[in-house]
Amino acid sequence: MNRSGTLKESPSQTAGPYVHIGCTPNLAGLAMYGGDLGAVMKTGPVQGQEITLKGTVYDGDAAALKDAMVEIWQADAAGLFNSANETRGKADPNFTGWGRSAADMQTGEFVFDTIKPGCVPFPDGRLQAPHISVWIVARGINVGLQTRLYFDDEADANATDPLLTHIADEYRVPTLLAKSEGGGVYRFDIHLQGPQETIFLDI
Amino acid sequence: MASDLPEGGYLPRDRAWQPDALTPPYKTSVARSPQAPLISFPTSLGEETSPVFPDSIMGPLDNDLILNFAQPGESAIGPRIIVHGRVLDETGRPVPNALVECWQANAGGRYRHKNEGYIAPLDPNFGGCGRTITAEDGSYEFRTVMPGPYPWPNGPNTWRPAHIHFSLFGHGFAQRLITQMYFEGDPLIPLCAIVGALKSQAAVDALTAPLDMDRTVPMDARAYRFDMVLRGRRQTYFENRSEGL
Numbered sequence: 001m002n003r004s005g006t007l008k009e010s011p012s013q014t015a016g017p018y019v020h021i022g023c024t025p026n027l028a029g030l031a032m033y034g035g036d037l038g039a040v041m042k043t044g045p046v047q048g049q050e051i052t053l054k055g056t057v058y059d060g061d062a063a064a065l066k067d068a069m070v071e072i073w074q075a076d077a078a079g080l081f082n083s084a085n086e087t088r089g090k091a092d093p094n095f096t097g098w099g100r101s102a103a104d105m106q107t108g109e110f111v112f113d114t115i116k117p118g119c120v121p122f123p124d125g126r127l128q129a130p131h132i133s134v135w136i137v138a139r140g141i142n143v144g145l146q147t148r149l150y151f152d153d154e155a156d157a158n159a160t161d162p163l164l165t166h167i168a169d170e171y172r173v174p175t176l177l178a179k180s181e182g183g184g185v186y187r188f189d190i191h192l193q194g195p196q197e198t199i200f201l202d203i
Numbered sequence: 204m205a206s207d208l209p210e211g212g213y214l215p216r217d218r219a220w221q222p223d224a225l226t227p228p229y230k231t232s233v234a235r236s237p238q239a240p241l242i243s244f245p246t247s248l249g250e251e252t253s254p255v256f257p258d259s260i261m262g263p264l265d266n267d268l269i270l271n272f273a274q275p276g277e278s279a280i281g282p283r284i285i286v287h288g289r290v291l292d293e294t295g296r297p298v299p300n301a302l303v304e305c306w307q308a309n310a311g312g313r314y315r316h317k318n319e320g321y322i323a324p325l326d327p328n329f330g331g332c333g334r335t336i337t338a339e340d341g342s343y344e345f346r347t348v349m350p351g352p353y354p355w356p357n358g359p360n361t362w363r364p365a366h367i368h369f370s371l372f373g374h375g376f377a378q379r380l381i382t383q384m385y386f387e388g389d390p391l392i393p394l395c396a397i398v399g400a401l402k403s404q405a406a407v408d409a410l411t412a413p414l415d416m417d418r419t420v421p422m423d424a425r426a427y428r429f430d431m432v433l434r435g436r437r438q439t440y441f442e443n444r445s446e447g448l
């Protein structure tokens with residue numbers, strides 16, 4: 001590979017078990033900053049379908065990770081990002097698009113109150129299915145894991161999505177699908193190993 | 204390599220340089236490392252955008268760990284240090300407006316966390332977290348106390364070198380990074396299994412901050428310099444034509 005970089009990316013190191021102190025200090029019991037970043041994704045009335053994402057990260061022994069931290073980043077209902085780099089239009093000002101959720105220290109469950117994203121075009125012009133970028137760190141994870149969350153009730157859009165159609169092992173595609181549980185709740189469990197191992201991306 | 208996919212905006216992560224997921228001497232990695240290969244995919248809008256963290260969210264003491272948890276008139280106990288540097292990308296350009304968050308143990312090696320069981324005492328005036336936003340030239344600075352080394356249950360007698368954890372958020376979700384900073388001259392560095400996940404001495408050196416006498420504050424604090432590098436974007440003007448032309 002022809003790399004144009006002149007510097008090396010800083011090597012990653014594990015977030016360790018105390019990531020909360022730095023990233024969700026209020027959850028860790030330190031009253032800091034007037035609140036934790038990424039705890040609230042909706043700052044007012046939002047456009048689109050409001051949903052709740054729930055999930056748990058499991059290790060190779062099927063044990064829930066109780067020290068994981070999960071971040072998500074997504075477009076708004078119109079497919080626009082609330083970002084300085086967004087040049088296609090102005091995103092919903094009441095939707096940040098970014099969430100950070102530490103796994104519950106007793107159960108390991110993470111939760112996001114968000115919306116279902118709209119479709120975002122791929123650079124070659126194809127439309128991507130509604131999806132959310134997901135990043136997972138925890139003790140024992142040397143480099144944060146990147147994956148994507150799609151929706152199991154978007155079969156038509158999923159069938160032509162550039163990433164989902166790129167995956168050779170079709171039987172693994174369901175690991176990227178959040179399962180609708182009704183009432184706007186979706187479950188997205190992440191398996192680090194085993195027969196249900198989630199597809200992780202070098203993206 | 205033939206591919207029907209467009210090139211991504213960000214350079215792929217250099218997996219030959221970054222630690223592997225599975226590093227058995229670091230025991231927790233064994234059950235927490237994916238076993239299937241990562242699926243390579245080019246970045247697109249969702250990875251090339253990031254949330255906005257305005258300067259206005261920052262309080263005046265957010266980057267001062269000596270004072271940001273302390274009672275009025277008090278300050279954290281321990282050797283006072285300044286940790287500073289720049290956030291750059293792989294092309295050498297500064298990354299302004301990056302969110303830098305840090306956390307660390309206190310001077311005795313004790314974290315302020317309910318799952319922490321080390322016998323070293325808490326410092327009532329030290330929380331152990333800080334955050335800042337990089338300036339136009341990518342620079343950042345924290346004021347803190349030197350964290351102590353601490354024991355951890357990776358083996359019968361295993362100790363972490365003194366370190367500060369850093370979380371970085373640049374301009375693209377693809378750049379998201381968590382790492383740790385070590386201190387020049389710490390004899391525990393080569394003994395640590397988490398450091399040992401790094402693949403080369405160059406990688407260890409990249410995370411080892413040297414003493415920076417130029418930035419010390421006389422009669423107040425020593426300084427350590429720590430530059431951090433995030434993934435860079437392709438230089439599309441020069442690189443699109445690689446072969447066959």
Ligand SMILES: [Fe+3]
Nearest residue numbers: 016363366368
């Ligand atoms: Fe630590």
